[in-house]
Amino acid sequence: MNTPAPASDNAAFDDDNAPIYRARPLSAHIWVLIITLLALAMSLAIVFAFASSRYPWPTLAGLHVASAILVVVLCYWRARKGYFIREYCVLAAGYLLCGFLGAAGGLLLVIISILTRNDTWRFREWYMALFPADHASTAENLYSQLISGSRTVGPEHSVTVYTDLMQEADTEEKLAIVTLVSRYFRPDFANVIIMAMNDDDPTVRVLAASAKARIENRFLANVLKIQDTIRKKPDNFDAKMALATLYDDYAFTSLLDREREIENRKLALETYEQCRSERPDDATPPYRIGRLLNRQRDFVAAANMFEIALERASNKQAIASWLIEANYNAKNYDRVHELIARHFPETTADKNPVVSPYRLESMAMWQKGSGE
Known part of the structure; x- marks a missing residue:
């Protein structure tokens, strides 16, 4: 019934086959109850002896100290096993300082610990x-x-x-x-x-x-910072690409307001188009536009952008994989066959390390499925 506890501080290293954490065994519950009840019984006996004035003060004090030493030794002996350590510490200190009240408090703590803690691992x-x-x-x-x-x-x-x-x-x-x-x-x-x-x-x-508010504030601060850079240097292509990428990154997070994310998609497309017009031979802007359109499920427009990016790219396979996906979603299966045959003659991960093996597996299934 108790939280898993280590048998010792170095239990994980004592035996290679030993588990790192173990639940408290039944014997640990029995021992803590026995010792607690024994302490309670001894303290009650001393209280009755004091109430009946049967023994003088020095004798009662000696009995209390002797019984406290016994309780401390028993608690130390069992605590070394690694179970109910806090309960034993409270019982030993409480009995030594408070006698019957300490023993009663220790018993209450043990009962609460047994009843309220379980074997669910933290x-x-x-x-x-x-x-x-x-x-x-x-x-x-x-x-x-x-x-x-x-x-x-x-x-x-x-x-x-x-x-x-x-x-x-x-x-x-x-x-x-x-x-x-x-x-x-x-x-x-x-x-x-x-x-x-x-x-x-x-x-x-x-x-x-x-955290959501902090992320949104950081996003807006970054937008303003990049926009300020663009205002100072209107021909800064890298800054425009950075701004478009920032809009793109926060277009589908579901953390910003829905209107804000829709606006981010629009601004990302507009900024990517500006970059595309400034550097028509660069494959990155049309590739990024294609990915954004693909997420918006405009597969035909996405495929057109990937076609443009594919013509300009030196790394054909990475963009071709996106183009194949867009054409498959657009149900242009003839183009899917053509692209796979040209860029991925063998859809195996070891022969095409540039593209994710999951996408390669998908291509293999698309090729098979689209032919049926």
Whole structure:
């Protein structure tokens, strides 16, 4: 019935086959009850002896000290097993200082602990148990970084890690994850904030709402900063591409207002078109326009943009894969066959490392399905 606890501080390293975390066994519950009831019985005996004036003060004090030493020794002996450590500490200190009241308080604490705690693993224990013993220190460091806020989120980190953590974490850990993600926010991490905004705990929802406002303010500040750069240097192509990319990145996050995201899509398309007109031989603007139109489900227009980008690109396969997807969604199956035969004669991941293996598998299915 109790929260999994380590058998010892170094349990993960004592035996390679031992689990990192173990639930408290039945014997641990029996022993803590026996010792607590024994302390309560001894304290009651001393209280009755005091009430009946059967023994002088020095004798009663000696009995209390002797019984307290026995309780402390028993508590220390059982606490070394790694279970009910806090309860034993409270019982030993409470009995020594308060006698009967300390023993009664210790018994109440033990009963509450047994009744209210269960074997459901907290996030930290679940997370640590995923790692073998020789990687436990690495896992511990990562967990500490998440909780302390010293962890950073780099471009190599996947959003899946943090969405998985949000499903298992408790309130304190969810707050740490939301703080971390909002500090190093990328648009593909929007799902983490959305999960937090829909969390059952109001504390997590409040923090997620604050993170959402912070992300929106940061987005607007970046827009104003880039717009100011463009005003000072109207011919700055890189600044215009950066502005278009910023609008594009925040066009489908579901964090901004719906009207704001619709406006972002419109502004991204307009800015990309300006860049395209300034550098007609550059493949990037039409490629970005095609991806945006593809997400808006305008597959025919997207395919046309990908065709333009394909003509100008040196890396044909990356753009061709998008063009194939757009044509398949537009039901232009003849073009799909033609493009796959030209750019992906063998749709295997080892022969086409430029494109995701998932997209290559999709192409293989499209080619098969479109011919039926």
